[in-house]
Each structure stands twice: as C-alpha cells, then as structure tokens.
Amino acid sequence: MLLSNINFPLAKFPKTSTNINHFPFSNIKSVGSKKVLSSGKMKVLIDGYTYFNSPSHPLEAELHHQEFNTTDDTGIGILPFFHGKNILLTGATGLLGKVVVEKILRSMSVGKIYLLIKAKDKEAALTRLTNEITNSDLFKTLKQELGDSYEAMVREKLIPIAGNICEPNLGMDSESIARVRKDVDVIIQSAASTVLNDRYDLLVDANMSAPQRLMRFAKTCNNLTLFAHISTAYVSGKREGLIMERPFIMGENGRKEGLYDESTQLDIIEENNLILKSSSSSSNHHDLTKNLKRLAQDRATLFGWHNSYHMTKAMGEMALDEIRGDVPLLIIRPTVIESTYKEPFPGWIQGNRMFDPVIMAYGKGQLPGFFGDSQVIMDVIPVDMVANTTIAAIAKEGNMHRPHPQPRVYHVASSATNPLLYSDFFEYLFHYFNSSPLIPSQEISRIKYFDDFRDFSEYTRNAINGDKDKMPLKSQNQAKAKAAYAEKLCKLYEFIGFFNARFDTGNTESLIEAMSKEEKLSFEVDARNIEWKKYIEEIHIPGLIKHIINGTV
Template identity: 60%
Template sequence: MLVSAAAAAAGCSFFYPPTPIKPNCVGISFTKANVHIHPKINGFSSQSDKRNSYFSRRCNPPPSEVAAAVEVHGGIGILDFFAGVNIFVTGATGLLGKVVVEKILRSTSVGKVYLLIKAKDKEAAFDRLNCEILNSELFACLKEKYGNSFGAFVKAKVIAVVGDICEPKLGMDYESIEAIRKDVNVIIHSAACTTFNERYDLIVDTNVIAPQRLMRFAKTCNKLQLFTHISTAYVTERREGVILEEPLMMGGEDGKLDVADEISLILKSSINTIDATNFFKKLGQHRSEMLGWSTTYQLSKAMGEMCVNEIRGDVPLLIIRPASISSCYSEPIPGWIQGMRVMDPVIVSYGKGMIPALYADPHVPFDIIPVDLVANMTIAAIAKHGNTHATMAQPTIYHAASSLQNPLTFFDAFEYLYEYFKEAPLIEGANISRVKFFDDFEEFSKCLRGEIMRHYGANGDRKMVRQCNAKATYVEQLCKMYEFAGFLKPRYHTSNTQKLIEQMSKEEQLNFQVDIRNINWKKYLQEIHVPGLRKYVTN
C-alpha cells in the first residue's frame, strides 16, 4: 500500500523538541587536591550556511553557558570516580570507542588508559594509535587544550597494547597481561564486528567468543570494579511494544537459542567447505531468521550478551545498548563521524536522488542517537556503578535510544532531509522529491523502478535501462537490509538513563550531556548530521 506524504502528514504530527543544548567543551586543570572546571571562551562564527554553521563551534560553549569557574560537588561524582582510575579499552579505533576515550582524556583526571590495538608488533600498534586515534580530527580539541604538552600528556596517560580479542590470552604478551591485571579498575569492551550479514563463523568468533575470553581475563584482574559491555538495542528487535532495560535470558524467550549448538554447527560446517564465504553468509542469514533476528549481527550481539552474563561470576557488569549511533551532536566537534552508520547509506542515496520511494512505515521512529550522548551515558554510568563497591545480582542495562523520550518518525526525518537536499543535493542536478512510503515490497519496487526510469529517460535505451535497473536493485537491497529499522516494532524504555540524569549535578549534566530530549531533530539533521556526512564521509 502506498502512503503519500500528505496522507502520512494527516496521521503523523510534527514534533519539535526544545532548542538543543549548545556545544560545550571545557578545559580542565588538575591539582593533587581538587579538580576545577574552567569554561573556554573563544567566540563563534556568525556563518549561517547550513552545511557549515555548527562546525565553527568546535570546543566553544555559547555565552549563556559561560560562568565563573566552579568546583564540582555532589551529583554522581564522575570526576571523583575517574581521578586516577586505570581503564582497559577494546575497540578504541572504532566510532564509539574513540569518542569515549577522547572524552575521558579531555574531561577527567583518569590514570592510565590501556588501548588494545590489533597489530603485528609494538611499533605497528604505536603507528595505529597515532594515525587512527590521536591524529584524528576528533582529538583536535584535546590538542588545543594541552598545546605543546599534548605529546607528554599522551605519553603519561595512553598505553598501546598489542593484542587481538580473537586470539588466546587476547593476543597480549606476558608483560602486558601482568601490567593490566595489576592496574586496571574498569574494562570497556567496545570492539565488535558490526557488518550486518558477515560470515557466521567470523562474526560469532568476534561478537560471541571474544567477549567470553575478555570476561575470563577480567576475572583475574586484581582491582577490577566494573566490566562495561557495549551491545546494541537491536538484540531485542523482534519483540513488540515497550522493551524494558532487562538482561537477555540464555536460550532466548522461546528457548530455541543454544549458543553451544550454534558454535558446534559452525565447527562442523567448517569441514570440506569449498566456497566458505558464501556458505557461512547464507548459514548466518538462515540461522538468524530461524531464531528470530533479522541479521547475523543482531543475533551474535544477543548471544554475546547472554554469554558474558552467564560466565561473569561476581564481576559487576554494565551493558550499554545503543540504537542507531549517529554523528556527534555537540562535542568535541558537531557532525564528526567515522564512516557511514546504520541508516546513513539510505540518507546518502536519497541525497543523490536515488530514493523516490521507501520501503518503510512513515510512523515508525527513526531511532538514532548521537555518538557523544552515548559516550557520555557510558562514562556517567561507569562512574555511578563503579562507585558502588557491591556485587550486582543482575547486570545493569542502559538503552541509549530516542524512540520513547524524543521520537523522530521516518516521515518527519525525510521531510527534514527533503528540505535540506532540495537546496543542496549531494549530486548536482539530482532529482530530489518527497519520499513515497510503501508497506508492500512489490508495490515499492514497481514505483521505485518506474520513477528512476522516468527521471533518467531510459525509453528503450538498453544501456540506460541497465544503469537504471542497477540503481533500483541497489536501493532495493538497502531497503531489505534496513527493513528491521523501517518497520521497527519495539520502543526502548530508558528509565535507567532518566534516573542517571536525575542523579547528576547541574555541572555534570552540562559537561556530560546525556538527555536525548534536548535535541531538535530538524536542526540536528539539517545543520549537524548531514553536513557531517558531507565533510567526513562523502567529501
């Protein structure tokens, strides 16, 4: 059934959240006795071009937020907790891991930060640390803060550890293992394979077996206060209604999922497999659909959660479940992003005039959340639960999602994108029209192909017909891949996040922005996210 933009508007009211909190980046000076926050005042550019307007605000708070230096008291005690704490991080070269590390280094007096980096030797690990992490534009604010002493600061704080989560002993040498066991207080496991339909054997190795390996290592650490596991909200994507922040049960709701059986199936299938890549991709897709998940990624992350909880013993476990992570909202650089995230290929294709129709429900939430809010939530939650000094009977779950607290529907999202790309398409002369929504794939495909053929004037030209069919096939594949998002049934409850916000002091709420309700989605998409995609991804 076709749902026109006008019909969608009739049943889908526009939602304009309050004006967002402005970008904020504070300089922090440390003494042995206390911690003081000093807002930096550098002013703003008055440039109003929607593609650049937010980029000029890097590291600078608006005048309304500038106040005299204040000493932090009360709240969760984020700064107090992180003072001198030693952290072990996996996945620091990825999007979320990188933002978490940057924020901790810039905003706290953390002790040592051990980063597990996949490399052949220490020299190669150091090169990756510099090239992929420290030299990233994301760290420009931190460099600005420390100036000429940046190198000395990094040398004192950051330790690159050669390793691989998929190897025995995490691929680390004896010296590294002993140092981390002796020092580390918090583990943040952010490393994962995020390819939706990766080979089943490879994605299970990375997302299911590797987290167990890390948890077993964590149980040998002398001073460990908290294990933080980065998961995804979509581990429950086939459920309906409001999803509470509760741990997954081993075996799944219907008892069909047996992790040991899945691993055994993979091992047995490895024998005499000629076309391994094709075989294991099909196997993963088959097992996912059979067990109730849309992709091997979501299935593997669900199994990973179950296993980590099952073997943790008395290790306190914190699980963060983000929905679709998107570009930075305010800090350290609005719009900064690394690669295209979940729905970005669809946004980019629309900006090129390739998506006149979409296989999605216009009333379903376009559940995205900026990466800096996820990083801040992770840091604040670590401080809260790492401070308890008590064994958790159950792991604590945090949903990082917008579907309940500040919903942005597919219809509203594509209205905002239409307004933006109509003025500034990604390709000159691209045919940007309002999206027509379909809930029937055959009707969607017929409309899509007809619109593309009409726009490019195929009219019997065989070469042009082939090109148009190729474009249409690509869009169809995109829509099939993201079908779970376009018809998303669950809505993710965020009660733990709301409790976290209530317990944070005003200074903590300002310096570690977590509240998704502060985001104006129209402004975010048009002035931050899409310009960020243009600058950091599509060039």
C-alpha cells in the same frame, strides 16, 4: 585546623573552571582565605585545579558549626570516580571507542588508558594509535586546548597494546598481560563486528567468544572495579511494544511470542557445533562463505532476530553473564549511533553508518521510495551522548558499595522520550537537499512509502530508469544498478522500517536524576534535549558530507 593537613577524597574539575565565578553556585561566603559555596563545600586550588572536600569528611562538622548549609550536590561523582583510574579499552579505533577516549582525555584526570589495538607488534599498534586516533580530526579541540603539550599528554595517557580480542590471551604479549592485569581498574569492551549479514563463524567469534576471552582476563585483574560491555538495543529481536532494560537469561530467544519457547531455546554450544559442521562440509572458500552466511540468517530467523549481528550480540551478553562470577557487569545498549550532537564539535562521524547510506542515496536521487512505515519511530542517538552515558553509568555503578546481583542494563535511545517519525526525518532530508543538492541540477522529490516490497521495487525501477528506450545502453545499465542498490538497501534495513517498538530508558532516566547540574552540563546524556530538525539539517548531513563524502577522519 589547617586544611593542608587534612587527607580527603578529591573531586577534580577542569582547569578552565578555577575562577570561582565560573561555577554555577550562588551565595559564596568566605572562611579566612578560602571560599565556601552555599552547598557547604570548600573550594581549594591545588596545582591549578579546583577540588572540593568530601561531604562525609570531619571538616563538614566545622563548617556546620559556622552555620553554613551542608547539603551537598555532588551528583554521581563522575570526576572523582575516574580520577587516577586506569582503563582498558577495546575497539578504540571505532566510532564510539574513539569518542570515549577523546571525552575522557578532555574532561577528566585519569591514570592510563590502555588501548588494545589489532596489530602485529608494538610499533604497528603505535602507528595505528597515531594515524587513526590521535591524529584524527575528532581530537582537534583537545589539541587546541593543550597546544604544545598535546603530544606529551597523549604519550603519557594513551598506551597502545598490540593484540587481538579474537586470539588466546587477547593476542597480548606476557609483559603487556602482567602490566594491564596489575594496573587496570575499569574495562570497556567496545570492539565488535557490526556487519549485519556476515559469516556466522566470524560474527560468533567477534561478538560472543571475544567478550568471553576479555571477561576471563578481567577475572584475573587485581583491582578491577567494573566491566562495561557495549552491546546494541536491537538484541531485543522481533519483540514489540516497550522493550525494558533487563539482562538476557541464557537460552533466551528474540521471538515475538514471548521470552521462553522450549522448541527454540538458544544453545550456544549447539550453535558452535553447527558452524563446525557447515565449515567441514564446504568444498571451497566461496561455498564456505555462502553456507555460513546462509546459516547465520537461518538461525537468526529461527530464534527471532532480524539478522545474525543482533543475535550474536545477544549471545555475547548471555555468555558474559554466565562466566563473570563476581565481576560487576554493566551493559550499554545504544540504538542507531550517528554523528556527534555537540562534543567535541557537532557533526563528527566515522564510517558510512546505518541510516547514512539511505541519506546519501536519497540526496543523489537514487532512492525515490522507502520500504517502511512513515509513522514508525526511527531511533537515532548521537555518538557523544552514547559516550557520555557510558562514562556516567560506569561512575554510577562503580561507586556502588554493593554491586547489583544482576548485570545493569542501560538503553541509550530516543524513541521513548523524544520520538522521531520517518515522515519527519525524510521531510528534513527533502528540505535540505532541495536547498543544497548533492548533485547540481538534481531534482529531489518527497519520498514515497511502501509496505509491499514488490510495489516498492516496481516504483523504484520505473522512477530511476525513466524512459529506458531512449537511453543509451550504458545509461540503462547504470540505472539498473542504481535500482538494484536501492532495493538491496531497503531490504537490508527492513527491520527498522517497520520496527513497532520503543526502548525503555528508565535506568538512563535515573542516571540523569542522580547527576548534579555540573555533570549534566559536562556530560550531556538526555535525548530529550535533541532538536531533530536542527540535528538532521544543520549538523548530521553537513557532517556526513564533510567527513564521509569528502573523506576526512
């Protein structure tokens, strides 16, 4: 039997692994001019790439007759799943979306990646693609690997689509709609408004209505395999203890008392009516903004969420499940996403993210105290691990012959498997900034913890103001502004300073167990492998200084 005459599914590996010695397998045997691994998989070189035959192919019987071990370790099958697949991605200019794009391009052979980019026309979308994505410092590793072929590859693989998820038909023109509808195999919904205390109407539109629009479009796609939605672990609200990976039920709230409370059933239609009522009663833009921000926080507090961002993300999950029909839905819930741990290089980050203003304020001597519990676990996860988990989970769920009847939820978190206490976190900060101060001659003291905001406020003002009677008026005003900023910062993030919960990662653990050794190396998803001291002191803070303070993207 000639191998070239056999038509079988292909699993593609990077060109860098074409040498048989590069693979983590032992006991390689020869069959004619081919190579057979101890697993029984036949290695074939086609166009410079390495392929293995499917274990279910009739060739397996031929190998069996030659008394080779036919036990296969294909794992999830991430590479073969994505081979030739066309993807629609929203939020590609954001932190996670950008890392997902880079990882896919660098690690596997996909078809097209359609990027829905907020822009007025194709030319503007292409400009944003170039300026904010392909010219990003994040892509320097891929540029180095591909050399002169980099530009041609991104032109072939990355297709910018001018649109807006907050508009009808996602803001796409008819030609784009027809093309994407015909081609797309996987949709990754990563776009969102992440402002914790924004106007209620803006948050509901971006985090609930927009995903609904995308799901309605998904239901018209010809070959859709899976819809992946990026949410947040903090949709859990004010619940405590071990938070499980389960989907929301329509009307559910986030209160501590339990999953259901008849007096606080969340009615999405009623929330929209309240927004319309508040909008119509506001006399000017300033009043409108103030009223809608107040309404957002009031409703979040009533229903048991820390802020309106978390609440509207929960509403988005409910709405997606309500209208999805038979579209398989995967929900990824990361905790606090921070800089890359390993890939494509350590320390890359975009935007001044949740813990980063706290880190920078402490490093500048503007945060002498912290409104939080030193023994509470803070939950941080590097963005490359979130991207890898998203990709691996899509492959795992997409390869299922019978999709789960309920949406599948994956927490991407560290609190349950590799906990990091605030006491350790701030000790790492103290060690770093004492060795490498942000401001020359700046003295940094160990942080003091407070569980009473008035005590925290008084201590902070005294520590920052010093002997204000001896200070010139300008310096007094600056000190007052710094103290006010520290108070605002800690009040804004109060929910994570006293967050007495851990996020279960059972589905993510099962994902890890199902992955092959090769996949675990290529797609790192295990938070237990994070060395926190190294990550904070050697990777994350230097990355913040380089990419945020010095302003590179």
